Amino acid sequence: MTLSRSTGGTVTIILFLGLVGAFMALPVLYTVVTAFKPLHEIFYWPPRFFVREPSLENFTMLFEIAQEMWVPLERYIFNNIFVSVFGTALYVFVASMAAYPLAKYKSKTLDAVYWVVVLAIMFRPEVTRIPQYVIMNALGMVNTYAAMIVPVLSGSFGVFLMRQFMLGVPDSMIEAARIDGGSEYYIFFRLIMPMTRPAWLTLIIFTFTQFWNMSGAEYIYDEGMKSLSAVLSQIASAGIARAGAGAVVALLMMIPPYLVFVISQSSVMETMAHSGIK
Amino acid sequence: MKKAKRRALNSTRAPMLVFMAPFVILFTVFTVTPIISSVVLSFTSYNMFEPPEWAGFDNYVRMFFDDDVFLIAIRNTLVFALITGPVGYALSFIFAWLINEFPRGVRSFLTVIFYGPNLAGNVYFIWVYIFSGDSVGFLNSVLYRAGLIAAPVQWLTDPKTAIGVVTVVILWLSMGAGFLAFVAGLQNKDHQVYEAGAIDGIRNRFQELWYITLPQMKPQLLFGAVMTISTSFAVGYEAMNLTGFPSTDYAAHTVVLHIMDVGSIRFELGYASAVAVVLFAVMMAIWTAVNNALREKGE
Known part of the structure; x- marks a missing residue:
């Protein structure tokens, strides 16, 4: 690069x-x-700020609280893993399938659907929660795992992200596969999905983090079905004496999302480069 | 030839419908229907146990003339959206731009640091201990020892400071998906344009940013805008976890919390829907304005 950069500017930036x-x-x-x-x-x-004599006291305390709890901690961990893994898999699958026609099939209707999808990104579940609750109640979904998973599946962020990435798959490759007699299903699973691996890895990170940190307290009344996040707020709400135990739960909870993000950061970056709205 | 093409199109149509079906069904039932039913229910009085009763514009009249808490909520939501939205958006872009020229390893590390709050999710409860008004409050002890305060400030429960605290925490969370899009977009820009720019007399970083980088980043900027609008109007749960529900004198009450209050606590679903509709309208108006502004800049 031929542009000059002043040292003072660089120091200011670093500060x-x-x-x-x-x-x-x-x-x-x-x-x-x-x-x-x-x-x-x-x-x-x-x-x-820093700890003088680090100890595992809080971990044992959490373990003791967990033993006294009406529902064992393992149950909450199971709930979190089940909802996160199953929900993420479904979300990525549903979003990728819908993204393929939106990216690669020309039609006026689908163009309109695309704009609805973009606008709908703005309507976060927090905003549509009440009528969504009425619908879930009518369908008998309240107080089931579905109550935590299905509203997320109906969000349009994943479809949008996958579509943007699929635009980059050359049409000529799809045409060639069609001429060779490949069905659309074959093209989707054997051509599109392998080529968009960074995109669905990214989506896995976003979705996993979302499910993993979800409280779901509005939809789940059964103590045995609640998430780790709901338990964290219960433990933390017991006051300062529980601050240590609360911090342990928070620490244990943030490890999975951080790990997943650090491991797949380069794929995320490759995907986000395609995220622009054109 | 034309016939063959049409046959090919027909043979792809059925699978395309199959691909779209699961999402379209879920999206229609759980995203579109709630939005539309909010609009319909907003003209009724409905408590979930008795059938809705037509109420005309009563809910809207009540909102603006007979519900002081709503007025506080909408004011706070606008404050959050108009302060944390643009500031968070600008910070996301500025930081993506600043870390862009660092070596790969440093850049990845800084990306994790800046995006970290979004990964940590529930960690914002630690802010309660930082801002706490009793002896564990970290901020108070720092300020006290520095001689800036003589008595502990009740940051979370004092109506004067509560909204400021929530603003700080929202800003802390503001480098989300939009930030990642900016980092990625800057990495993939066209370098030839920059060399041409240097020849054409671009002299410093800021000219380069304004004349070359920003126009190239338009798609990412729009994406970031959508994400920012969606998060900054949805502020509520963070406020609830920090300042309690309801906060002192409703100081940190937001529209999302008001919807929860009248909807899931008082079961006034017609009224809650009307509040939601007003929020939708404000969000759509801002999106239209931002969209037009960004598109004009790019042309």
Whole structure:
């Protein structure tokens, strides 16, 4: 690059990045260190940021709380894993299937559907929750796992993301497969899906994180069906004495999304480059 | 030739319908129907146990003339949306742009740091301990030892500070999918244009950003706008977890929380729907304005 960059500018940029980076990272870090703080350090005044004598006290405390709980902690973990894995798989499948015609089949109707899909991204579940609840109630879905999964499946973000990425699959390849006698199903599963791997990996990350952190408290009344997130807020709401245990649950909960993101970051970046609205 | 093409089209039509069907059904039942039924129910009085009763514009009249809490909620929602929306959007772009020239490893690390709050999901409960008004409050102890305050500030429950606290936490969460799109978009821009720009007399980073980078990034900018509008108008649960529900004097009450309050607590579903419809209308208006503005800039 031929452009000159002043040293002063670079220093300012690094300072600015450092400040905002600290703002973004410190609360997460504070959660991690709090998880290892023994009780007397949590109550210590003035509160210290870092832990002096790291201990696993909070982990044992959480374990004890879990034993006393009416529903065993394993049950919540199972609920979270079940809803996250099953929900994510369904979501990616439904969204990818719908994205293929929207990307590769020319029709006026589908163009209109595409714009409805884009607009619908704005209507987050928080906003349509009440009428959605009425419908789920009428269909007998309240207080089932479906109540946590199905509303997410009806969201249009995944379809949009997959469509944008599928636009990049050359038409000539699809034509060639058709001439060779490949059915549309064959083309979708054997050509489109393998070629859009980074896109559905990205979608897996977004969706998994969404399901994993979902509380679902409005739709689930049965204690044994609640999610880890709902339990976290129950534990944390017990006050400061539980801060350590709450931090442990938070720490354990954020490990899966972070891991998944770090491992597949390059695929995510490849996908997001295609996310623009044209 | 034409016939063969038409036959080929017909043989693809059935599978395409099969591909679309699951999403279209789910989308119609659980996204479109709720939006449309909100509009219909907003003209009725409905409590879920008795059939809806026609109420004309009563709900809308009540909202603007007879419900002070709604007025607080819409004011707060607009404050959140108009402050955290543009600021978060700008920050996302600025940071994506700033980290763009770093080596790959540093860039990946910074991306994880900035996107981190979105991954950590429920970690925002740690903010309760940071802003807490009792002896564990981290911010108070820092300010106290620095001699800036003499008595603890009740950040979360004082109506004067509650909205500020929520704004800070929302900004903390603002580098989401839009930010990732910006980072990725900047990585994939056309380098020849930049060399041509340098020859044509682009002298510094800011000219380069304004004349070359921004126009190239238009699709990502639109995507980011959609994501920003969708999140910034949906603020509510974060506020509830930080400042309680309802917050002191409804200081951090938002439209989403108001919908929850009248809908799922008081079962006034007709009224809750009317509130939702007003929110939809505001969101659509802002999207139209943003869309027009961004498209004009690109032409």
